Amino acid sequence: xxxxxxxxxxxxxxxxxxxxxxxxxxxxxxxxxxxxxxxxxxxxxxxxxxxxxxxxxxxxxxxxxxxxxxxxxxxxxxxxxxxxxxxxxxxxxxxxxxxxxxxxxxxxxxxxxxxxxxxxxxxxxxxxxxxxxxxxxxxxxxxxxxxxxxxxxxxxxxxxxxxxxxxxxxxxxxxxxxxxxxxxxxxxxxxxxxxxxxxxxxxxxxxxxxxxxxxxxxxxx
Amino acid sequence: xxxxxxxxxxxxxxxxxxxxxxxxxxxxxxxxxxxxxxxxxxxxxxxxxxxxxxxxxxxxxxxxxxxxxxxxxxxxxxxxxxxxxxxxxxxxxxxxxxxxxxxxxxxxxxxxxxxxxxxxxxxxxxxxxxxxxxxxxxxxxxxxxxxxxxxxxxxxxxxxxxxxxxxxxxxxxxxxxxxxxxxxxxxxxxxxxxxxxxxxxxxxxxxxxxxxxxxxxxxxxxxxxxxxxxxxxxxxxxxxxx
Numbered sequence: 194x195x196x197x198x199x200x201x202x203x204x205x206x207x208x209x210x211x212x213x214x215x216x217x218x219x220x221x222x223x224x225x226x227x228x229x230x231x232x233x234x235x236x237x238x239x240x241x242x243x244x245x246x247x248x249x250x251x252x253x254x255x256x257x258x259x260x261x262x263x264x265x266x267x268x269x270x271x272x273x274x275x276x277x278x279x280x281x282x283x284x285x286x287x288x289x290x291x292x293x294x295x296x297x298x299x300x301x302x303x304x305x306x307x308x309x310x311x312x313x314x315x316x317x318x319x320x321x322x323x324x325x326x327x328x329x330x331x332x333x334x335x336x337x338x339x340x341x342x343x344x345x346x347x348x349x350x351x352x353x354x355x356x357x358x359x360x361x362x363x364x365x366x367x368x369x370x371x372x373x374x375x376x377x378x379x380x381x382x383x384x385x386x387x388x389x390x391x392x393x394x395x396x397x398x399x400x401x402x403x404x405x406x407x408x409x410x411x412x413x414x
Numbered sequence: 415x416x417x418x419x420x421x422x423x424x425x426x427x428x429x430x431x432x433x434x435x436x437x438x439x440x441x442x443x444x445x446x447x448x449x450x451x452x453x454x455x456x457x458x459x460x461x462x463x464x465x466x467x468x469x470x471x472x473x474x475x476x477x478x479x480x481x482x483x484x485x486x487x488x489x490x491x492x493x494x495x496x497x498x499x500x501x502x503x504x505x506x507x508x509x510x511x512x513x514x515x516x517x518x519x520x521x522x523x524x525x526x527x528x529x530x531x532x533x534x535x536x537x538x539x540x541x542x543x544x545x546x547x548x549x550x551x552x553x554x555x556x557x558x559x560x561x562x563x564x565x566x567x568x569x570x571x572x573x574x575x576x577x578x579x580x581x582x583x584x585x586x587x588x589x590x591x592x593x594x595x596x597x598x599x600x601x602x603x604x605x606x607x608x609x610x611x612x613x614x615x616x617x618x619x620x621x622x623x624x625x626x627x628x629x630x631x632x633x634x635x636x637x638x639x640x641x642x643x644x645x646x647x648x649x650x651x652x653x654x655x656x
Binding site: 355366386414 | 569
């Protein structure tokens with residue numbers, strides 16, 4: 194399993210540029226936002242937390258079809274399915290590799306982009322933490338979407354259509370934490386969405402690999 | 415004699431063929447009676463005026479929109495557990511109906527909201543969750559359309575339906591947390607003291623019965639079409655083999 198993780202990480206970093214793509218996309222979204230809403234610092238600081246969360250979510254979406262599609266095409270997925278490790282674990286590892294190459298860099302770069310959007314001072318810590326807690330859920334849910342659409346020739350758009358509604362709860366709670374924190378509220382004001390966000394992440398981590406594995410099995414049949 | 419016998423396509427076709435005309439006539443009667451009674455023989459609300467009459471379409475369509483997904487969840491589970499093809503086809507047949515009902519509920523809600531709340535749309539939890547429900551229907555139907563092998567499509571959409579149900583419920587409560595509501599609470603509950611007034615209650619119940627009948631009729635009709643479509647494809651395949 195460690196070997197699989199290492200292999201996926203190496204593939205993501207070395208081959209095809211999927212690694213930097215999400216970060217570049219995130220940067221572009223953040224750059225384009227002031228063009229769309231105007232350069233007024235006050236307006237930007239109000240929407241900064243939400244835009245950063247939305248941008249991270251969309252960037253995450255961009256690389257989802259790479260989680261399984263390449264392995265499906267060259268037959269590696271079938272080998273993994275017959276390998277001695279359970280397919281549920283494979284799905285989990287795939288999600289973890291996706292998070293390490295997408296969610297984690299996005300989280301780390303978000304505070305830097307926060308400067309561009311004039312994110313208020315108290316927001317930085319909690320924006321980063323909420324992304325760190327929330328993005329694993331995005332990767333796990335995304336792996337499920339990728340597993341559903343892996344057999345399709347043009348699955349990319351369909352994948353977005355399926356996955357985006359599933360992202361709603363994560364986005365709501367994650368952005369709520371970041372927004373409340375950036376408005377300078379004390380932690381007691383946003384501990385509830387924070388706990389719920391962590392709950393969603395843990396719940397999806399525990400349960401969705403089973404659904405993903407089921408979908409992969411169906412697609413390989 | 416058990417319910418599962420009707421999972422046999424032949425039996426299903428025989429039974430549904432017999433039930434369909436009855437359901438259609440019942441639906442027509444209930445809808446005509448309910449809507450005519452509701453539109454022409456109930457008084458205007460003292461505050462809302464005649465716009466209150468949108469209730470006869472808005473409430474039933476919203477109920478069907480939600481319960482249609484519930485029905486799809488159940489039929490998906492039946493397909494995954496017991497492998498009855500009719501069940502999977504019924505879920506496929508129901509999805510567009512549910513999506514349409516969701517749109518009807520949203521549109522009538524907007525038309526009602528404009529004079530009452532002064533806005534066509536508000537990011538109220540109920541309104542928003544219906545919009546998200548609509549997105550779920552779209553994703554579900556798109557997956558059905560995209561997968562070529564019908565059995566694979568049935569399986570994948572079933573898995574999506576189950577996972578989607580969990581996330582739909584999660585979203586619903588996340589939205590309640592996210593924003594305060596403009597929409598009124600439930601006013602048709604059986605266990606509440608204060609419900610919608612009796613003058614509106616009875617025609618509304620008949621309208622709901624009419625919409626349920628409409629749903630059943632359309633699902634049966636569309637499922638029969640799907641079964642026939644499947645048979646046709648099997649015949650064509652057999653023809654090619656020979």
